[in-house]
Amino acid sequence: MAKPDLKHIVVFEHQKLLVDQGEQYLSESQYQALVNYYGNHSPFYSLIRNGVQFCEYVGALQIGDTLIEVLPKADNSNDTGMWQNLLVNMIRSVWGFPVKESGSSHLKLRHNSVLDLYFELFVVEVEFLVRRGLVKKYIREERNAKALKGKLSITKHLQKNIVHKERFYIQTTQYTINHELHQILYCTLQLLSRLNRNGILASRIGSLMLNFPEQSRLKVTPQAFERIRYDRKTIIYKKAIDIAELLLLNYHPDVSQGRRNVLALMFDMNALWEQFVVNLLRKSMKSYTVAGQVTRKFWKSEHLSSNMRPDIVLTNPQSNKRIVLDTKWKNLGGKAPSPEDLRQMYVYHEYFNAEKVALIYPGEGSNTSGQFYLKDQTALDNKFCHVLQIPVNRDFILWKASIINVISGLVCLFDPQLHEDSLIIKAKD
Structure with a gap:
């Protein structure tokens, strides 16, 4: 019996979905499923009167036979295809690859959502393990x-x-061959066989189910994954197990009716944007040490303490000069950065003894450099904060190149001896 097609709802971050209102809407039963899910899980949305409002989390929520896709947005464009492509490729860049020996060229499906991407990533990994021979x-x-x-x-x-x-x-x-690694993989294949609606992928999942040896039932808990220890023979399972953990632990079955099961694959867009930029810099800026989330002690009382943690610190190992970068996934819309963001950068300037500090935003706008005032307000200090705005490009390779080129231009302002061509990302990367 053929499975019904998914009802596909596409919204952008911070938008609302109401019950039986608007061009895209929730049914009463879908709304109740989200209400129940909200009650026992960290929220990816807030409950509002007769609906939900999404926040900075993006990705996919599958409720029974309905897929709600939440896309990022950093300008006025409502081109869902562009934003979907950007999200999928950012996730691929940060978490999705490399895919073992099978190679990324095997990922040929048109991914209609983040779920499609992760479903196929998992299938490719398990296909590789089966071909290689399952480990006893x-x-x-x-x-x-x-x-x-x-x-x-x-x-x-x-x-x-x-x-x-x-x-x-x-x-x-x-x-x-009946052990916890294969039990987790088999359990995930069973989940995919229930949730997947992609016809091409369905045949591959069905083939794996036929060829995979039947396993003992496993109670899926976070502790089941914490107990796993890899050795020389089983390290090749890690990618598949990581994806299985993401899928299994974010699946919440509706035990009362069994029709409104929820699978949430959602990502904090601020954290994704930060990690994406960190990964780009690590691949391209070989002359610098690129550190993410560097912690410094900031405040302490008798019982409490607080640290500061900038997103990215670039350090020249020869001169020990530093640049501190903070990524913000929001569109300034022609306005100045918020006072909170600027105060944050001033503190980083002081505590990290940085040559330059910069805020990095997506979206249209001119790049600028501003100075902080002296404490007595009589003149400007010699401390600068740069504001870099990088427009989103439909061509993902060109967008990556523009991010690196803008940041490398800032680096070369105070380190002109650095060869600029060593900073520019190649299109093939």
């Missing part, structure tokens, strides 16, 4: 048996077999 592990088992094979567990034998003298409670070790 030694598993310790304890059970009652009618013959003494292995080690007798004396304490439990006395507890369980006082009446049944013919039985032995034994410990044995088996070299088997």
Whole structure:
């Protein structure tokens, strides 16, 4: 029996969805599913009168047969295709690759959402593992048996077999393909077979289900993933297990009716933008040490303390000169940065002894440089804060190149001896 197509709702961050109102709307049952989900999970949206309002989290929420896709937006463009492409490629750049030996060229589906991307990433990984040959592990088992094979567990034998003298409670070790790594993968394949609505991907999932050895049931908890220890033979499973963890722990079944199961794959856009820029700089600025989230002590009382943590610190290892960057996923819209953002950069200037500090925003606008005032307000200080605004480009490769070129231009202002061509990202990256 064919599965029904997903109802696909596309909204942008900070937008609202109301019940039975507007061109795109929620049904009453979908709204109730989101209300129930909100009650036991960190919110990706706020509940408003007769609807929900999304916040800075973007990604996908699948409620039964309805997919709500929340896209980022940094300018006035309502081109959903452009913003969807940007989000998927940012996630690929930060978390999605490399995909083992199968290579990224195998990811040929048109991804209609972040869910499609992660579903295929997982399928490609498991296909690779099956082709390579699934790894067996030694598993310790304890059970009652009618013959003494292995080690007798004396304490439990006395507890369980006082009446049944013919039985032995034994410990044995088996070299088997039925272990926790494969149990997690099999459980995830079962989840994908229920949720996936992509016809091309469905045949690949079905083929994996047929070829994958049946596994014992596993109770999916965060602790199940924390217990995993990789060795030389099983390290190749890590990518697939990481994706499985993301999918399984964000799936919330509707145990009462079974029709409004929720899978939430949502990402903080501010954190994604920050990590995306950090990764670009690490790949391209080989002459600098690129550190993300550098912590410095800032304040302390008898029982409490507070730290400061800029997004990115660039350090020249030869001269020890520093640039501090803070990424902000918001559109200034022709206005000045907020006083909070500027105060933050002033403190970074002082505490990190930075040569330059800069705020990095997406969107249209001229790049500028401003000075802080002296404390007595009589004149301007020699401390500058740069404001860099980088327009989003439909061509993702060109957008990455423009981000690096704008930041490299700032670096070369105070480090002119640095070869600029060593900073510019190549299109193939």
